[in-house]
Amino acid sequence: MSGTWVGIRRIRVVIGGAGVVLALFGLFRLVTQVPGRSLLGLAAWLVGALVLHAVLSPAVVAIGTGLRKVPPRARAHLQGALVTGGLVTVIALPLIYRAGSQPGVKAILGQDYGHNLVLLLALISAVAVLSYLRRVVRGCRAAGAAPTTNDGPSPTA
Structure with missing residues (x-):
């Protein structure tokens, strides 16, 4: 049994070493191939991503708490x-x-992204509701009871 753990440890070291080598190669290519002005833009983008993460993380935790x-x-x-x-x-x-920042000739996709986002979110919601209802019906059929979506205690109990 201990031999397997040694093998897993070796695999982890090899994968970690490969990751470090690839990261160093990427950093080398970034410094040698990308102009300094683009590096400043990249640094600003990374700082923006860090700030966005700091804002979104508490929101995700709050939503997760509410889902309990x-x-x-x-x-x-x-x-x-x-x-x-x-x-x-x-x-x-x-x-x-x-949207609209590029002329129509240059724009690859001139669509109404706001409208499409609303449609896609409605589709995602519909799929979630239908999959939930399917699970409820299957569970009730397996139990031999009438389908109900009430997962909580009975209102009369």
């Missing part, structure tokens, strides 16, 4: 919808913000 009150059966579906919707929104917001 959601019944367990529904929680997984709600979490999946929130994560997916959040990722889609993070991708779409820069496109919405920059």
Whole structure:
């Protein structure tokens, strides 16, 4: 049994070493290939990402705390919808913000990103609700009871 742990430790060291070598190679290429002005832009972007992370992290923790009150059966579906919707929104917001900044001839995609975001979030919500209802119906069929979406205690109890 101890031989396996030694093997796993070696694999971790090799993977960690490869990561360090690749990071150093990337840093070398960054310093030697990218102009200084672009490096300043990259540094500003990284600082902005750090500030955004500091703002979003407490919001994510607060949402996670609020989700403890959601019944367990529904929680997984709600979490999946929130994560997916959040990722889609993070991708779409820069496109919405920059809409119209390029002439129509230069723009690759001249779409209404705000409208498309709303449609995509509605689709994500619908899929989450339908998958939750499917799980409720399957669970009730397996138990031989009538389908209900109430995961909490009975109101008469």
